[in-house]
Amino acid sequence: MDQAEKLRSMVKSQEGATKEPAKRLARVITVTSGKGGVGKSSIAINLAMQFRKKGKSVIIFDADFGLANIEVMFGAIPKYNLADMIFRGKGFKDIIVEGPEGIGFISGGSGINGLGNMNREQVQYLVYKLKELETLADIIIIDTGAGISDSVLEFVASSGEVILVTTPEPTSITDSYALLKALNARESFDAEICKIKVIANRVLNYDEGKNLFSKLEVVVTKFLNINLSFLGVIPMDMNMSKSIMQQKPVTMAYPNSAGAKAIERITEGLLENKEAEGPKRNSLARAVANIIKNGFKSK
16 A cells, blocks of 8 residues: 555545544634744743643644744754654654643644645645644644745634734834735635734833734724734733743743733633634634645646
């Protein structure tokens, strides 16, 4: 039996499994930014920590393909990544690494670049496996790359709940708008499904963060078909930088710091919002399938 036949067999097996009673799907939250260096990955990790403290099971999917921000911040080196599951037959138990407080994370890894060369059976297998992933946790946090690459835009467009991280730096604000503009022009984007919430990071106080959001919202409302909501602020806090150097989440290293407390408040706000848990949402499987489809040629 060649590889293609094995994959077809696996897909049929997965299809048979779908006849079982449907399991509750995870809440998928995509964290993104218009530019790098704004604290996106740190916020993704610390949100996961806070969700875990609230009793939720959490998996972080590092979708910044080719880089390794999450594993570096966790101080853990995964033996396998997503590419190993697709091309080398590994399962989720092999590629999900346990981080602090039992948080799981999946590394995209440099091997993910091979996704562009997948055949049809491999694509189908990946989609089925990602559907399985959505039954393994209460919350899946997708940490995208920064900027407006096709993969970033597809993850954002396919998510029902998006957190956009920005800072008071003029380049961060303009790049946030550029990301939203590119998203608005994307065919797969549906403003009714994709809810975008803004976190103002590294601000002096709440008023500065709210003013930052208001400036962005005015321009977006005028020129784009996107509705933004304000999720909250994270103040400038040296403990955030110190925790990164220590390869520990700030909520673990400095739980009483201003940054940790701010992330806790944001997490509580997210948990109070039940809208994202409804049926009107897309899936992680769809996002990855669309990313592959954009460059996919039948073999």
